[in-house]
Amino acid sequence: MDTLQKTDLQNIINNSIEKSSSYQEYRALVKELTDKNLSTGDTQSEALSNYTMLNDRRMKRWDKTVKISEAVQEEVKNLKLNQTWLVLTESWCGDAAHLMPVMNKIAALNDGIDFKVVLRDDNDDLMNQFLTNGGKSIPKLIMIDNENGEVKNTFGPRPSEATKLVNDYKAKHGKLTPEFKEDLQGWYNKDKGQNAISDLMNLL
Numbered sequence: 001m002d003t004l005q006k007t008d009l010q011n012i013i014n015n016s017i018e019k020s021s022s023y024q025e026y027r028a029l030v031k032e033l034t035d036k037n038l039s040t041g042d043t044q045s046e047a048l049s050n051y052t053m054l055n056d057r058r059m060k061r062w063d064k065t066v067k068i069s070e071a072v073q074e075e076v077k078n079l080k081l082n083q084t085w086l087v088l089t090e091s092w093c094g095d096a097a098h099l100m101p102v103m104n105k106i107a108a109l110n111d112g113i114d115f116k117v118v119l120r121d122d123n124d125d126l127m128n129q130f131l132t133n134g135g136k137s138i139p140k141l142i143m144i145d146n147e148n149g150e151v152k153n154t155f156g157p158r159p160s161e162a163t164k165l166v167n168d169y170k171a172k173h174g175k176l177t178p179e180f181k182e183d184l185q186g187w188y189n190k191d192k193g194q195n196a197i198s199d200l201m202n203l204l
Helices: 003-018 023-035 046-065 070-078 094-108 160-173 178-191 194-203
Strands: 083-089 113-119 140-145 151-155
Touching: 003 083, 003 113, 023 046, 023 094, 023 113, 046 094, 070 194, 083 094, 094 113, 094 178, 094 194, 151 194, 160 178, 160 194, 178 194
Parallel strands: 083 113
Antiparallel strands: 083 140, 140 151
């Protein structure tokens, strides 16, 4: 990446950070949308409103129940970091509902991590810089070094084990069926955020 491209990317990131919310503000927004039977994003539908309501419940549950081992907590607390974690999401996204509480819990362990949330459809320039196999898959976490503005790592839209399950199923069946999506939710519930914690630790 040449200097001009690097500067352009940093400008795009900085513009999105200026519009960002804290995790707590995002959770309040999702709750408010749930009460109004709405969702975030450019498209509104009954299905997306229902997913938003379901995800509000999921995040509420994971906010309370995600467990991070004492060893991992100590490791994160002792890291010397100065990073912004900027995550692209939408309220209707099931993967995001499972993963964002985990990201937030890890970030909260270290004062050197500033966790910020932006909506995908409001940040198209940013999303287009961080596509997954050409698609605007979310959640997408961007880890930014605050000292030089460089992107250190990215994470998402799924933890490594879930990504393998999805890729294997697509290779065999061509597309994801409603039944598979239900099985994937079962995987998240059984895993309890542990694969995501492991993946995030590998990126720090």
